[in-house]
Amino acid sequence: MEFDIVGKSTPLLDGLEKVTGRARYVTDIRMEGMLHGKILRSPHPHARIVKIDTSKAEKVSGVRGIITGFNVPQHKFGTMLQDWVILPNDKVRFVGDEVAAVAATSEAAALEALELIEVEYEVLPAVFDQEEAMSPDAPLLYEDKDDNIATTFQVERGDVDGAFAESDIIFEDDYETSQVYQAHLEPMAAVVAPADYDRLTLWLSTQVPSMSRLRYAEALGVCAEDLRIIKPHVGGGFGAKFEYKSHILAAVLARRTGLPVRMVNTRDEDFIAGNPRVPMKIRVKLGLKKDGAILAKDVRIIAGNGARTVYGPAITSTACYRIDSLYKVRNVRSVGYTVYTNMIPTSCFRGFGNAQMHFAMEQALDAICHENGLDPVEVRRINGVYPGYVSIHGWEIKSCALQECVDQAVEASGWYEKKKTLDKSGAKKRGIGMALCNHVSGNRPFYRPFDGSSALVRLTPEGKAIVFTGEADLGQGLNTAFAIIAAEAVGLPVKDVRTAAVDTDISPFGLGSFATRATTIGGRAVYEAAVNLKEQLVSHIAKVYDEKPENIKVRKGEVALEGKGETLPIFDVMQKVSFSLGGASLVGQGSYVPDTVLPDENKYGNVSPAYPFACHIAEVEVDTETGSVNIINYWAAHDVGRVLNQQALEGQVEGGVIMGAGWALMEEMIVKEGHLVNPKLHDYWLPTSMDTPIGKIHSIFLESVDPNGPFGAKGIGEPSLNPVAAAIANAIFDATGARIKKLPISPDKIVGALVNKKL
Amino acid sequence: MYWEKYYFAQSIEETLELLKHYEGDARIMAGGTDLMVQFKYNYLSAKVMVDIGRIKELNHIRQENGHVSIGATTTHTALATSPYLQKHFQVLASGVRTIGSPQIRNAGTIGGNVANAQPAADGSIALVALGATICGISPDGPFSRPIESTFLNPGECALNSTAELITSFTFPAPGPRDRSAFVRHSRRAALALPIMNMGLWLRLNEEEDGIEDARIAIGPMARVPFRAKKTEAFLRGAKLSEAVLDEAGELTFEEVSPRDSFRGSAAYKKELVRVYLKRAVLEAVGERSVGK
Structure with missing residues (x-):
């Protein structure tokens, strides 16, 4: 399909007013x-x-x-x-x-x-560690409860014990992810x-x-x-x-x-x-065949909910089983406890539990490959899902370019060559590491009554369009994405389309920006509204200009009346159409209700209309004497369904990688007896532009053209972060042999691991 | 606002008069990058501020009579970008180059950096390594004394900023065999206090294959900028070799006793000191000058 706007680079429509300080918050x-x-x-x-x-x-x-x-x-x-x-x-x-x-x-x-x-x-008396809070003698946060466990999530499918018995390789290890601040x-x-x-x-x-x-x-x-x-x-927002x-x-x-x-x-x-990221202690047990095919997975997660519940339980359940739609594992058991502590309430943070699980799972696979002489690329190829796959939990993968993501990232990075040749002779050692990722584009159980979206697109008497949506732009470029979708579908230049601020007196109900859903589900509603608008437009033009509908083409803000051999600006046409209707705007309305289901009591059922995938490869240099890690190169191959806005996608990927690198290497909320020691940006080591591998993050986009997303597009917000910490951890292991399983992978931990003492 | 009156003093004399007039209620402002934070968090208050940023003679980098003089209100940016300092006093030029951010370096001054008396202030560490003298004026007249005597405790300096004024820092003019370097380790590349920073000054022997004299300042290893005197003594007269540097690093490791902090444990800081002592010497003299 030939597009006028989709797939090109469209600067964010509100970019100028933001960088010049005019935008009002x-x-x-x-x-x-x-x-x-x-x-x-x-x-x-x-x-x-x-x-x-x-x-x-x-x-x-x-x-x-x-x-x-x-x-x-x-x-x-x-x-x-x-x-x-x-x-x-x-x-x-x-x-x-x-x-x-x-x-x-x-x-x-x-x-x-x-x-x-x-x-x-x-x-x-207070309790701060989520595992200690589970102990029977821990102080109770809520006296009307028997213990501090806010919720328990359990799911079991297949024959887990049987599959472990059949496994050639059994691997078990513990990982710990940190509580970090979204720093919006x-x-x-x-x-x-x-x-x-x-x-x-x-x-x-x-x-x-x-x-x-x-x-x-x-x-x-x-x-x-x-x-x-x-x-x-x-x-x-980033989830906060x-x-x-x-x-x-x-x-x-x-x-x-x-x-x-x-x-x-x-x-x-x-x-x-605020509501920082849910910290988790994750025990992973995997059973595999000799060739690396995963037979069984058993996971236990203890997650810190903090002192009251925001979205911790949903985040824990996501960590427990979302990754089962990345790898074709058929025997799984997960239990996840979300535990009250006398700590800050925790909640959503880009990745929503799936990022935490990726840190554990993708390191576990890397360790298994290393210990058993397997190729980490091949093992991921063998296990990765494919188009048409239905997961053990009933999740239906439609579009999927996971294998192509692996191919392209491996090729672009020179993976096999680098595996052999990266310099490990001096104090500064180079290494390369990989991690895959999946995510959702919408999560049916998040808001129990429904998932879906609706939109209005209004075409004014001047031929300009305004999109009304209840979905929320947070700076990620959603309003621009919606303008692109509407402009492409109606046939307008993107500069003539804008997305209105959300106002519940005017905008349709919209669940909002989470679960990487807004572009896919909200965007599909905008698309439907735009198509509806265009139908109305064409039928009115046909009436006003006495032209057959099939002879009317609207493109780039011009209306071709092919029967008459005439092309008119949309402004002139809409003046006529609108005045013939007493000055009315044309209003297209559209809805999208994904074909997903609320999972049953056994957690079975397809939760998302579309699933994005990615393969990330990190190349790092580790100063083994000081523990400093420098990201030399980073490749991020993403199955985005369809590129709507090239430069905005690159921005999302770069932002996700930098945020993930901050989580992996630097950021730390240091808490002593319940008091945050470093509640200031000065002492909270968020990466600055001096710390970011700008220019070294190579985005690669695969277009699998999803049947549900607008023009085939799937989400990018969270997948851009999910695999980052694991890819970097695996690269550090490749460089140094130090396997750091507790975030952050701070310099003192690396040096400590290398000299074999706690620093 | 945080104060009632704000003066831009036009001269050193006027500054002293204002300080005297307000009898302890006036404070000197010399960039304010630390002071403003302290005001904001109510750590500090003052009725009257005396800004010395417009007094021209306090802002200079010059060599005169066998000495180098750095004016108290010289900004970090001016020091970091001075070709003269870059050529002859790496320790100072690169020491202040990573303070805060460009905006902070444009506003912050070397005098303020020292007067704040933080044990790991990059400017202080560099000046201690250079054996600088602090020059100033008090109600009793001009004074000059070794910079190290200025630091009493973290945040506590021997100067009274409601009565006295730092005017400049001086240290000997560069000799042909003098070398220096500054190394720093922090959790991020900008806007971060160091976990460890080190200023090193060396004078090579005539043959330039060994060390005649050395000064090493390290932070934050004690309540004030720390002088690694045992290592300095070991290096005096030592030939430059890998083995000597390894041994020197070991000595420095032994003689520092940092404290645990959330930025880094004492054990990690000690590891860093060992590594960076060697790196600092190599940077100062050039890798090729060191025999195996």
């Missing part, structure tokens, strides 16, 4: 009479709240409202489990837990009031203002506007219709920006004071009370 919003909200947070990892005295704080000039657990309702609500309250009146459960909130006419007054709120605590540029933020009809308008920095609306309605005891959510530009406590506190304060309330986290607050 939630944090930029100021309103007449707006109050500043601040949150008093727990200094203790675990303590009983004996008393809160706000009398002194109330006297601070400018203070308009103070809420605590003693003056807000105490009903329970939550994202997955009902373990949230607006503010607690019984206990605090992590350092950073919300104890009270103040709204005042200035930030200084709000901060002064916070200092004057007197809270009497009775400090309780824009902190967690909300501005909430009272509106007419006793409603509230919430400007949120969120990736899930419509879902937040439902949850916040539940929290506030109102109907969803009473809340209007507006999502302007968002400065990154789901339902968030401070948004609710801002809403409560706005209601009580009758004034707009701005609630923006400081960077420190983001660090101690």
Whole structure:
């Protein structure tokens, strides 16, 4: 198929306004009479709240409202489990837990009031490690529960023990992944203002506007219709920006004071009370035939949920079994515990558990190959899934260019040559490592009522189109992708199409940006809406110009009336069409409901309409004397279904690789007795541009043309990160023989492993 | 704001007058890259700020009367990009080249770096390796003393920044057999405090196959910039060879006693010191000058 826009490089349509500082984010919003909200947070990892005295704080000039657990309702609500309250009146459960909130006419007054709120605590014993929290004598976070296990996920299929008995190779090892911070540029933020009809308008920095609306309605005891959510530009989410406590506190304060309330986290607050990545202890046992074919897989995961549930349980279950659609294993057993601790609540982070499991699984395969003299490329080829494969859990692989990803990455990197020739003679040793990846493009069980999306595309009397969607651009380029899809499908230049900010009063319901779903599922809805619009357009043109529909061609903003031998600009045509309709815009509406199912009680059922795949290869140089790792080259071959926007895809891959490298090598939330030691970007070693292998990340895109995605496109957001830590770990092993199984692979661990002592 | 009044002093005299006038309520601002952070987190407060950034004579790099003089408000960027320092005093030019970020180096000054008295301040480590003298003016008149006497404790300096002013740092002009180097290890390539940094100054012997004199400063190994005096003594008179450097590294390993911190354990820091001592010497003298 010949495309005018799809597959080319389209600069992000909002790129210029962002780099010039004109784009407005939630944090930029100021309103007449707006109050500043601040949150008093727990200094203790675990303590009983004996008393809160706000009398002194109330006297601070400018203070308009103070809420605590003693003056807000105490009903329970939550994202997955009902373990949230607006503010607690019984206990605090992590350092950073919300104890009270103040709204005042200035930030200084709000901060002064916070200092004057007197809270009497009775400090309780606390538990920080998720494995220790499972022990029967661990302090209980929730006294109405028997233990600290929030949820247990179990799945077993095939004959696992039989398959292990038949295996020639049995491998078992433990891996540990870390809690890391998403480090979005824009902190967690909300501005909430009272509106007419006793409603509230919430400007949120969120990736899930419509879902937040439902949850916040539940929290506030109102109907969803009473809340209007507006999502302007968002400065990154990476999984952090789901339902968030401070948004609710801002809403409560706005209601009580009758004034707009701005609630923006400081960077420190983001660090101690955001929702970082779920840390996991992963035990993997694999049984294989002599040639490396995987017969059996047995996994046990202990995941740290933190002090309340955000999306930890779903992330653990993903880690337990999503990778079974990457390799053709038919005998699997997984158990995953999501365990409460007196730590920051953990949640989604690009990769959603699958990244954690890739770190374990792809290192395990590498170790097996090394120990048994197998070729890691061949072993992955033998086990990799193929188009038409149905996994043991019923996941249906449609498009799949996994094998081609392996071929192309191996060839581009010169894998076999490098395996033989990389220099390992001096103190600085070179190595090369590989990891595969799969992911979803939509995850049916995430929002239980349904998966799917709908969109409107409105064509104005000037011949310009506006896409209305409930899916959330977070800076990843979704609005541009939607404009590309609509422009291509209607026949407009992309510059004449824009995607409106999400506004729940106007936009369709959209689940939001997670599970690498927005381009695939949301984009397909936009495509359907655009096709619908085009049908209307053609039929109106036929009427107005007295031309047969089959003779009307719309392309690049021009309308060819082939019967008449005339070509007119869309502007002229739409003026006529629109005025003939009393000035109406044409509105195309479209929906996409994927043919997926909510997995049954045994976790069987296809969860996603499309599955992206990738093969990553890292080439590193390790300074064996200091432990420093330098990424020399990085190849990322991705089956993206269809390239919609070449440069945006490259950007996603480079971002995913850099973020993954940060997770692998540098980033660390160092926690001592429940207190984060380094809650500042200065001491949290996020890669800077000086640390990134810019220009050395080679993106390769394979187009398997998925039957469900718009123009065949599948998602890229998470797959670009999933295999990175494992590929780098495998390359470090190749270079040095040091196998680091606990993230981060910091320099001291590498040197320690090489000199065989703990540093 | 964090203060009530902000002065741009036009001269050293005016600075001293302002400090005197406000009797301890005024503080010197010389770039502010550390100070502003301390204000923001309420570690520090002051009623009056006296910005010395516009006093021309405090901003210089010059050689005079057998000495090099570096003005207190010379920025890190100016030091790092000075062809003169790059040629003759690598330890200083490259020492400040990785401080913070370009913006921080454009604003931050060598005087501020020293006055903050952090045990691993890159500028301080480099100046200690050069055996610098700190020159200043107090209400009692001008003073000059060895830079090492300035550092009392982490963040605590012998100068009173509400009454005294650093004017410059001086050290001997370069000799033909002088060499120097700066090495640094951190968890990321920019905007990171070092896990270990080391300034090295050497004077080679006449034959240039051995070391006549050496000064080694390492951070953060003690409460103040650490002088590896045992290693220095061992290197004085030693011939340049792999074996000697290995032994020197071993000695440095033995004589430092760093503390565990979240940036790196004491054991890891000691490993680094051993490795980097050798690397620093090789960088200073050139790999080829070292016999097997």
